[in-house]
Amino acid sequence: MIEDKELMVEMLRRMLCIRYFDEQAVELVQRGELVGAVHAYIGEEAVAVGACLALRDNDYMTGNHRSHGHPIAKGGDVRRAMAELLGKSTGYCKGKGGSMHLADFSIGILGESGILASALPVAVGAALATKIRGEKRVVAAFFGDGASNEGTCHETMNLAAIWKLPVIFVCENNQYAVTTRFTEVVATPNICDRAAAYNIPGVLVDGQDVVAMYEAVSEAVERARLGLGPSLIEGRTYRYQDHSEGLRRIVRDPYRAEEEIAYWRTRDPILLQRNRLMEMKMASEAEIALMEAAERARIAEALQFARQSPYPAPEEVFDDLFSNPIPIDRS
Amino acid sequence: MAVITFADALNQAIKEEMRRDKSVFIMGESIRGGIYGVTGGLSQEFEAMRVLDTPLSESAFMGAAVGAAAVGLRPIISSLSSFYWVAMDQMVSQAAKMTYMFGGQVRLPIVYRAGMTYGNNIAAHHSDRPHPMFMNMPGLKIVMPTTPADAKGLLKTAIRDDDPVIFFEDNTLMGARGDVPEDMDFLIPFGVADVKQAGTDVTVVALGGMLPRALAAAVQLKGEGISVEVVDPRTLVPLDKQAILDSVAKTGRLVVVDMAHKTCSAASEIAAMVSQEGFWNLRAPIQRVASLNVHFPFSPALEKLVFPNEEKIIAAVKRTLE
Ligand SMILES: Cc1ncc(C[n+]2csc(CCOP(=O)(O)OP(=O)(O)O)c2C)c(N)n1
Numbered sequence: 001m002i003e004d005k006e007l008m009v010e011m012l013r014r015m016l017c018i019r020y021f022d023e024q025a026v027e028l029v030q031r032g033e034l035v036g037a038v039h040a041y042i043g044e045e046a047v048a049v050g051a052c053l054a055l056r057d058n059d060y061m062t063g064n065h066r067s068h069g070h071p072i073a074k075g076g077d078v079r080r081a082m083a084e085l086l087g088k089s090t091g092y093c094k095g096k097g098g099s100m101h102l103a104d105f106s107i108g109i110l111g112e113s114g115i116l117a118s119a120l121p122v123a124v125g126a127a128l129a130t131k132i133r134g135e136k137r138v139v140a141a142f143f144g145d146g147a148s149n150e151g152t153c154h155e156t157m158n159l160a161a162i163w164k165l166p167v168i169f170v171c172e173n174n175q176y177a178v179t180t181r182f183t184e185v186v187a188t189p190n191i192c193d194r195a196a197a198y199n200i201p202g203v204l205v206d207g208q209d210v211v212a213m214y215e216a217v218s219e220a221v222e223r224a225r226l227g228l229g230p231s232l233i234e235g236r237t238y239r240y241q242d243h244s245e246g247l248r249r250i251v252r253d254p255y256r257a258e259e260e261i262a263y264w265r266t267r268d269p270i271l272l273q274r275n276r277l278m279e280m281k282m283a284s285e286a287e288i289a290l291m292e293a294a295e296r297a298r299i300a301e302a303l304q305f306a307r308q309s310p311y312p313a314p315e316e317v318f319d320d321l322f323s324n325p326i327p328i329d330r331s
Numbered sequence: 332m333a334v335i336t337f338a339d340a341l342n343q344a345i346k347e348e349m350r351r352d353k354s355v356f357i358m359g360e361s362i363r364g365g366i367y368g369v370t371g372g373l374s375q376e377f378e379a380m381r382v383l384d385t386p387l388s389e390s391a392f393m394g395a396a397v398g399a400a401a402v403g404l405r406p407i408i409s410s411l412s413s414f415y416w417v418a419m420d421q422m423v424s425q426a427a428k429m430t431y432m433f434g435g436q437v438r439l440p441i442v443y444r445a446g447m448t449y450g451n452n453i454a455a456h457h458s459d460r461p462h463p464m465f466m467n468m469p470g471l472k473i474v475m476p477t478t479p480a481d482a483k484g485l486l487k488t489a490i491r492d493d494d495p496v497i498f499f500e501d502n503t504l505m506g507a508r509g510d511v512p513e514d515m516d517f518l519i520p521f522g523v524a525d526v527k528q529a530g531t532d533v534t535v536v537a538l539g540g541m542l543p544r545a546l547a548a549a550v551q552l553k554g555e556g557i558s559v560e561v562v563d564p565r566t567l568v569p570l571d572k573q574a575i576l577d578s579v580a581k582t583g584r585l586v587v588v589d590m591a592h593k594t595c596s597a598a599s600e601i602a603a604m605v606s607q608e609g610f611w612n613l614r615a616p617i618q619r620v621a622s623l624n625v626h627f628p629f630s631p632a633l634e635k636l637v638f639p640n641e642e643k644i645i646a647a648v649k650r651t652l653e
């Protein structure tokens with residue numbers, strides 16, 4: 001158990017921030033203010049927060065399509081994230097990326113990929129760079145249970161293992177890929193069992209327990225910094241929302257029981273950490289209420305910032321295609 | 332100046348740039364053993380971490396180049412064109428799109444060396460010339476040198492460029508010899524075509540290994556009183572449109588020779604561009620000479636039918652004069 005009260009409270013704070021951010025995003029989709037796809041992270045917050053708090057500020061991370069939580073957990077700016085969701089020029093990617101593609105290279109958030117497992121080689125490449133330069137940075141690479149079946153996933157784990165690269169592969173096993181349960185499509189009982197094939201540690205963690213995630217990832221980070229190579233951490237978790245907002249209109253057949261969702265809500269990561277803080281006398285109910293209000297206000301302010309921000313101008317459409325620009329046909 | 336081969340010119344470019352800039356490193360399959368000549372000597376000269384033999388995992392290492400570049404290194408990838416299919420997601424979803432999609436936050440100085448080995452009886456799986464497919468994908472720069480000097484100058488420019496560059500090396504040219512400058516800063520800018528031979532009657536734009544064939548065709552046509560101007564675009568993205576349009580303005584006739592399959596080839600793009608922007612200078616329909624729209628068959632009896640040769644170029648030039 002963790003003695004550091006400040007850290008324990010920060011865990012709850014970041015989870016609240018992610019929860020409110022995503023609740024806001026879902027509402028914006030429902031109201032039609034946010035266009036395109038949104039994959040909510042609600043229920044899974046402990047995985048990103050536990051993992052990212054085990055990193056240093058100059059460590060790197062990569063995310064996936066369900067990735068509002070990862071950059072917020074890594075210390076990203078919710079205003080720029082919200083502005084990006086609304087396609088505004090003040091967004092992280094000046095409105096070119098949207099919900100699935102937040103990135104903040106200034107604090108090591110190397111981007112998120114809408115293509116499953118596609119960012120894993122990027123993570124491994126960043127780790128390779130740190131090794132070539134003799135730095136001590138590590139990389140956390142987040143991916144889902146569904147993505148674990150992509151061939152790229154196996155290639156990158158093997159590559160990271162043979163070169164002993166400082167990567168922490170964090171599999172967020174929320175047990176479904178859209179509507180397909182992982183037990184139907186993964187040959188081993190746990191995804192972390194595959195670590196044996198790459199001769200690296202594989203650890204199954206209660207992904208609803210932010211402290212357990214923090215501890216498991218911290219151990220992997222320490223190994224990585226010592227030059228002992230990558231680890232595979234499987235955070236067993238659950239998503240409450242459908243795969244993406246508005247999916248219910250497409251997927252009409254039930255694929256999971258209401259009781260299952262109800263059960264996992266009793267293991268809500270925020271609830272668990274909240275109770276723990278109170279039990280350990282690290283925070284009072286009143287202090288937590290204040291923190292909740294502050295995080296809600298932060299999200300409200302971010303939304304206001306995003307709403308007031310301008311859309312990108314039409315002439316920006318060709319911007320940033322290249323770093324060293326070349327003439328291109330603009331007709 | 333020294334007369335060296337195309338392969339040695341590439342080797343020189345890589346060595347010089349690796350000496351000049353510590354952030355340059357190279358990786359690929361069995362490159363430490365100097366496979367294909369081009370990477371010869373690198374493992375002897377540079378630290379092990381800068382000359383990496385990878386597992387046969389193209390997605391992993393071609394994508395790792397993106398990650399390494401994103402945090403400030405300048406990777407060079409060595410592979411063959413046909414193996415890029417295996418890593419296509421990394422090339423497209425990551426290398427090509429990342430800078431734009433993340434709003435210009437990241438520079439990706441990567442050189443993807445892509446050898447093309449068509450025409451030597453190695454059958455369809457190893458004979459790809461996929462440059463047009465990559466031209467269709469914004470965010471990639473595409474280079475295809477024809478002479479040893481161009482190979483060196485363009486590769487050095489590619490390594491110093493801050494964007495992903497696919498550097499197509501036509502293996503039919505590897506043994507070609509030519510004068511190559513020894514200057515450390517011998518750079519050939521992207522987007523500047525080179526008129527490899529001046530002429531007045533017909534413009535022939537020829538890519539990579541098509542260039543020697545076009546020059547040979549030009550010699551033969553000269554004997555028949557036809558003066559051919561041979562233009563080498565050198566880079567396809569960016570394309571030196573003006574050089575091609577200027578040549579067509581002079582000759583009024585255009586033949587484009589491309590080793591890719593004809594449909595949606597680079598030749599198609601160049602033909603479309605000239606018909607849109609140089610139409611009033613044309614005196615005859617544009618001719619595309621490209622590989623047939625079929626896979627490369629193994630049998631020597633069949634393979635030679637598929638890709639462009641001197642005869643096909645000569646016939647196309649004559650069609651513009653009918
Ligand atoms: C290569 C690829 N195949 C399919 C999809 C469509 N798709 C998007 S998310 C998703 C499910 C992913 O499941 P998982 O990896 O478990 O992540 P989760 O959505 O559960 O967080 C699918 C099939 C995709 N984006 N990329």
Ligand SMILES: [Mg+2]
Nearest residue numbers: 144145176177
């Ligand atoms: Mg899942």
